[in-house]
Amino acid sequence: xxxxxxxxxxxxxxxxxxxxxxxxxxxxxxxxxxxxxxxxxxxxxxxxxxxxxxxxxxxxxxxxxxxxxxxxxxxxxxxxxx
Numbered sequence: 001x002x003x004x005x006x007x008x009x010x011x012x013x014x015x016x017x018x019x020x021x022x023x024x025x026x027x028x029x030x031x032x033x034x035x036x037x038x039x040x041x042x043x044x045x046x047x048x049x050x051x052x053x054x055x056x057x058x059x060x061x062x063x064x065x066x067x068x069x070x071x072x073x074x075x076x077x078x079x080x081x082x
Contacts, residue, residue, distance in 0.1 A: 003042040007034040019079045031068070039065065 011030050015023075024031070043061040051057045070080055 003038040003045075005034060005038070008038065011035055021080055024080070035068075 007030070011027070011034050014027070018024075040061050043064050047057060047059060047061060047064065
């Protein structure tokens with residue numbers, strides 16, 4: 001179950017230094033390749049394994065993952081990403 005690479009940590013460190021839409025747009029492929037897709041696969045595998053022990057667990061990975069964008073409309077912190 002090794003879904004994550006060192007690129008994930010590098011991306012998150014870079015995002016923390018560049019928490020703005022312009023940077024994220026330029027690095028969206030990195031996000032999709034090293035964060036979103038591996039995390040989705042990890043959650044999918046985790047749910048599948050949990051379902052073997054407890055068949056009542058019937059959740060889709062997309063319903064167990066939150067989005068990276070923050071709702072900044074009513075927040076004092078206008079950083080767009082979590």
